Amino acid sequence: MDSLTLFCTASLLAGGLYWFICILGSAEQKGKRAVQLSGGSIAKEKVQDKYKQYWSFFRRPKEIETTERVPAFVDTFYNLVTDIYEWGWGQSFHFSPSIPGKSHREATRIHEEMAVDLLNVKPGARILDAGCGVGGPMRAIAAHSGANVVGITINEYQVNRAQMHNKKAGLDKQCEVVCGNFLQMPFDDNSFDGAYSIEATCHAPKLEEVYGEIYRVLKPGALYVSYEWVTTELYRGEDPEHVEVIQGIERGDALPGLRNYKDIAEVAKKVGFEVIKEKDLAKPPAQPWWTRLKMGRIAYWRNHILITVLAWLGIAPKGVVDVHEMLFVTADYLTRGGETGIFTPMHMILCRKPESKSD
Ligand SMILES: C=C(CC[C@@H](C)[C@H]1CC[C@H]2C3=CC[C@H]4[C@H](C)[C@@H](O)CC[C@]4(C)[C@H]3CC[C@]12C)C(C)C
Ligand SMILES: C[S@@+](CC[C@H](N)C(=O)[O-])C[C@H]1O[C@@H](n2cnc3c(N)ncnc32)[C@H](O)[C@@H]1O
Numbered sequence: 001m002d003s004l005t006l007f008c009t010a011s012l013l014a015g016g017l018y019w020f021i022c023i024l025g026s027a028e029q030k031g032k033r034a035v036q037l038s039g040g041s042i043a044k045e046k047v048q049d050k051y052k053q054y055w056s057f058f059r060r061p062k063e064i065e066t067t068e069r070v071p072a073f074v075d076t077f078y079n080l081v082t083d084i085y086e087w088g089w090g091q092s093f094h095f096s097p098s099i100p101g102k103s104h105r106e107a108t109r110i111h112e113e114m115a116v117d118l119l120n121v122k123p124g125a126r127i128l129d130a131g132c133g134v135g136g137p138m139r140a141i142a143a144h145s146g147a148n149v150v151g152i153t154i155n156e157y158q159v160n161r162a163q164m165h166n167k168k169a170g171l172d173k174q175c176e177v178v179c180g181n182f183l184q185m186p187f188d189d190n191s192f193d194g195a196y197s198i199e200a201t202c203h204a205p206k207l208e209e210v211y212g213e214i215y216r217v218l219k220p221g222a223l224y225v226s227y228e229w230v231t232t233e234l235y236r237g238e239d240p241e242h243v244e245v246i247q248g249i250e251r252g253d254a255l256p257g258l259r260n261y262k263d264i265a266e267v268a269k270k271v272g273f274e275v276i277k278e279k280d281l282a283k284p285p286a287q288p289w290w291t292r293l294k295m296g297r298i299a300y301w302r303n304h305i306l307i308t309v310l311a312w313l314g315i316a317p318k319g320v321v322d323v324h325e326m327l328f329v330t331a332d333y334l335t336r337g338g339e340t341g342i343f344t345p346m347h348m349i350l351c352r353k354p355e356s357k358s359d
Contacts, residue, residue: 032087034306037316040079040157047319050076055326058251067205070256071154071181074203077254078155080323082134088296088303091165092136094199094227095293095345097286104292111227111281111346112140115196118225118277118350121147125193128152130182130214131200135162135175142174147194150176152185183209187217195224199345202229205256207263212271218353224273228347229253230261232280235342245336249343252330261347273351281346282338289345290338293331300328 039047057073085093090104096111098104115137121127123146129138132151142149153159159179166172180186182197183204195214204210214224229249236242246258265275282289307324310316337343 032083034087034303034310035315037083037087037307037310037320039317039319040082040155042076042079042317044317047080047317048322049319051080051319051322051326054080054254055251055322058254060247060251067256070203070205071183074254075154078153079157080319081327082155082158082161084320084324084327086134086161088299090136091134092140092198093133094137095289097282097289097346098291099287108136109140112137112198113144115198115225115227116141116145116147116194118348119145119194119196119223121145121194123147126150126191128187128192128195128214128217130185130195130197130210131203132158132162132177133200134158135165135177137196137198138162138175138177139166139169139171141196142171143169146174148174148176150178150187150192152178152180152182154179154181182213185213185217189216190219192217192222193219194222197226199227199229201226202253202255202258207259207267208271211267211273215271215273215353220353220355222353223276224351224353226264226349227281227345228259228261228264228349229255229345230259230264230343230347232261232342232344232347234340235260242340242342245333245340245342248330248333249337252326252333258343261344264347264349268349268351272353274354275349275351277348277350279348280344281348282344288338290335293335293338296331300331304328 038044039050042050054073054076057069090108092108092112096107099107099110119127125147127147127149129149129151132138132153135151138149138151141147151162156179159177162177163172166175166177178186195218201207201210218224231246235246249255250258261280265278268275304324307316308321311318311321
């Protein structure tokens with residue numbers, strides 16, 4: 001090979017590698033680099049075992065008998081996925097409708113701001129984020145509304161990530177993060193001016209338990225908005241394809257059984273809320289929320305190769321490859337759920353805690 005051919009081959013290889021790693025990934029808002037992928041609070045050598053335990057618990061979600069164990073497995077799930085989510089999706093762990101002419105990042109922020117706009121809170125108000133993740137929505141909401149946000153998550157690794165991001169964004173005075181279970185919150189009765197949850201209460205085995213807790217900590221007259229993961233009116237329990245898609249979503253997302261959209265308002269009323277509004281935000285004219293998942297397919301292949309190489313080199317924990325494979329498959333079930341219309345991750349419900357029990 002003469003030197004010109006060698007030079008051209010090397011340039012092509014370098015260009016290809018740059019394109020594969022940098023250009024294909026540039027649409028994502030990176031909070032992480034591939035070399036930093038971990039199993040959250042799980043020790044590196046235990047990640048694979050923990051993944052196996054998670055998988056055998058959630059493989060058949062409908063058969064989960066001991067609901068008391070669900071929060072602990074949800075915690076394990078977030079140890080396993082938090083870095084991959086941040087790396088491949090961003091700091092907001094939820095979907096949003098696509099908006100023509102706007103980036104995913106802008107569409108995400110608009111979806112988050114809509115939640116706090118519905119709460120009608122004033123700057124300085126104290127609001128609760130039930131299931132806050134690493135705080136993407138919390139920071140957008142605090143910056144947009146001027147409210148003080150208190151987030152709760154069951155996963156300690158997420159608390160550390162969220163606190164780090166809050167500080168970096170200069171929002172640590174306005175945003176507080178607490179590690180705890182939203183089924184038994186460490187907050188006083190009547191202590192919040194508003195509350196929201198974004199794609200988080202779907203992890204609760206009994207919705208009434210989390211809604212009951214949110215009701216308890218809200219001041220009388222305060223509002224609560226939630227974006228719920230539910231099956232829609234198009235879901236047919238007797239259709240094996242529908243069942244396969246929903247079970248695929250449940251087991252890849254640590255869900256102890258998806259609820260039907262009709263159940264949400266029932267539960268809200270049962271715990272004492274007044275239901276003000278309910279709407280599936282995925283319905284037209286909204287643009288599909290799943291296009292972002294579908295568009296990412298080539299990047300997922302690149303990610304899989306990268307993770308496999310990093311695990312092989314001993315840089316990433318071995319189990320991360322299995323977790324990534326599970327997410328890969330889950331992305332497909334979520335897309336099918338969206339395309340068939342049998343599932344939505346954004347069934348919005350707006351509720352009020354009455355001024356007094358008799359109102
Ligand atoms: C609300 C929940 C999480 C919703 C989404 C944020 C995540 C659901 C599925 C996740 C992903 C699937 C495929 C991954 C891909 C294979 C990887 O290379 C990069 C990350 C993914 C895109 C990942 C990102 C987050 C999700 C879209 C649930 C849990 C209630
Ligand atoms: C899909 S993430 C959404 C996070 C955040 N709302 C966002 O949109 O970025 C779900 C969140 O709910 C939290 N969660 C699930 N079950 C919980 C529980 N029992 N108590 C507290 N947090 C819980 C998880 O730890 C995670 O932070």
